[in-house]
Each structure stands twice: as C-alpha cells, then as structure tokens.
Amino acid sequence: MNKLICFSVIIFVRKYYIHIPILLIYSRLLFSAIILLLSLTQPQYYRVIISTLLVTGLITDVFDGIIARKLGVSTVKLRRLDSFIDQIFWLSALVGSYLICKEFFKENTLLLGVLLGAEALTYIVSYLKFKKEVATHAILSKVWTLTILATLVQIINTCDSSWLFATCFYVGIITRIEIIAILIIIEKWENDVPSLYHAILIRRGKPIKRNKLFNG
Structure with missing residues (x-):
C-alpha cells in the first residue's frame, strides 16, 4: 500500500509540476484579496498576517520565474501574466496600507x-x-x-x-x-x-x- 501511495504521488508530481510557476503567480492574486479583507476588517494579529503575506508574496514572485525557467515553461505570456498580477498584488498592498494608516x-x-x-x-x-x-x-x-x-x-x-x-x-x-x-x-x-x-x-x-x- 505504501509503495502504491508513493508511486501515485510521483506520477502526480511528474504530471502537474509544470503548473507550479502559474500556481505561484496566482497565489499572489489570492494574497491580494486576503490583504484587502484583513485591512478592512482588522481582526486580531492582522498586521502580522498581512506582513507575512507580503513577504510570502515576494518569495513567490522570485521563485515563479526561476522555477519556470528551470522547467522550460517561461513563455512571454507567462511573464506578462506575472507582471500584471504583480501590479495587482502591490496595489492591493498599497490600498491595504492606506486603510490601516x-x-x-x-x-x-x-x-x-x-x-x-x-x-x-x-x-x-x-x-x-x-x-x-x-x-x-x-x-x-x-x-x-x-x-x-x-x-x-x-x-x-x-x-x-x-x-x-x-x-x-x-x-x-x-x-x-x-x-x-x-x-x-x-x-x-x-x-x-x-x-x-x-x-x-x-x-x-x-x-x-x-x-x-x-x-x-
């Protein structure tokens, strides 16, 4: 059973690993929505959570390109999408900061x-x-x-x-x-x-x- 599970995981990773860069890119879109929501509602520890999301977002921005190039899937379309979502992410962070301060x-x-x-x-x-x-x-x-x-x-x-x-x-x-x-x-x-x-x-x-x- 353990061997079957390991084999299934390997097959899954091999089949879908090329989607890692685009998942990292779209993760910043999700972070953007969360940052805005936290900035509006301001629950407990919201400042720490937002700061963590900003740092995490930057890390995904660094590694989506590196991974895409390593996997050979770094296309013009992907780079344009990366730039577009980067703008949304940082604008959301700016709006969130404004709502807070x-x-x-x-x-x-x-x-x-x-x-x-x-x-x-x-x-x-x-x-x-x-x-x-x-x-x-x-x-x-x-x-x-x-x-x-x-x-x-x-x-x-x-x-x-x-x-x-x-x-x-x-x-x-x-x-x-x-x-x-x-x-x-x-x-x-x-x-x-x-x-x-x-x-x-x-x-x-x-x-x-x-x-x-x-x-x-």
Whole structure:
C-alpha cells in the first residue's frame, strides 16, 4: 500500500509540476484579496498576517520565474501574466496600507502621487509605443521591490516611515526613469530586459546575457 501511495504521488508530481510557476503567480492574486479583507476588517494579529503575506508574496514572485525557467515553461505570456498580477498584488498592498494608516498617506500625498504617476507613465509609454504593458523585469526594479516591501511592512506595523520611505521614493523614481529609457531605446517590445545597458545592446542587434536567477 505504501509503495502504491508513493508511486501515485510521483506520477502526480511528474504530471502537474509544470503548473507550479502559474500556481505561484496566482497565489499572489489570492494574497491580494486576503490583504484587502484583513485591512478592512482588522481582526486580531492582522498586521502580522498581512506582513507575512507580503513577504510570502515576494518569495513567490522570485521563485515563479526561476522555477519556470528551470522547467522550460517561461513563455512571454507567462511573464506578462506575472507582471500584471504583480501590479495587482502591490496595489492591493498599497490600498491595504492606506486603510490601516490613512494619516501617513495624507502626510505624504505629494510624494506618493509623484511615484504613482511615474509608474503610470511607464505603462503609458509602453502602450503608446508597443500596445503592450511593461514587462522589462529590470534588475534594478527588483531592488526597488525590496524597498517597497520593507516600507510597506514598516508602515503597516507602525504607521510611520522616514528614511525607508525616502529611499523607496528615490529608488522608485530612478527605476521608473530607467524603464522609460529602456522602452524608448528598444525598437520592438521585449520582456526581461535586465538594464538600460542591455537595452542599448538590443538596439544595436547584439546578444545579451541574462542572469538565470532573474531574467532567464
């Protein structure tokens, strides 16, 4: 019986393991809904739970791409879906943070507006030029994601953030400028462009090296 169970598990894993990346991607959609619900209802330990979901969501974001590339299922469609759900996840986290700590957002309305405007501008440029959303997955943008996570966790748990929020703001502006520059430089839509330097190489028709952990 034990051998039969083990054999069945092996068959199941072999048959469905290729779906792991997309399950990790969609898990962030579920986390988004839970974060918003907890932010609205604010039950006991909701701050800890939301912080845990944010960290877990970031981990799934890191590993969905790595696993997809290892399994050979990293397609353009999957990367575009990844980018789309990432936006939903982080926007949900931002809305949740606002519901928890409205005063912080009122005090930093201008900076937040500039940052969100810069993010929106990257999508406007991409849609105007390529009729597609942004999916560059630049390495520097991944660094910005870490600062977003740290800032949101601090805001959710303390309703305050000083130098960490400032760091997040400036890194965010720099990375949005880089993405816009990448979009302007490349002649056709590309996903997984590691940096501005790589965009210049692509424009010149030269091959680029992508980090296996971050860009396949």
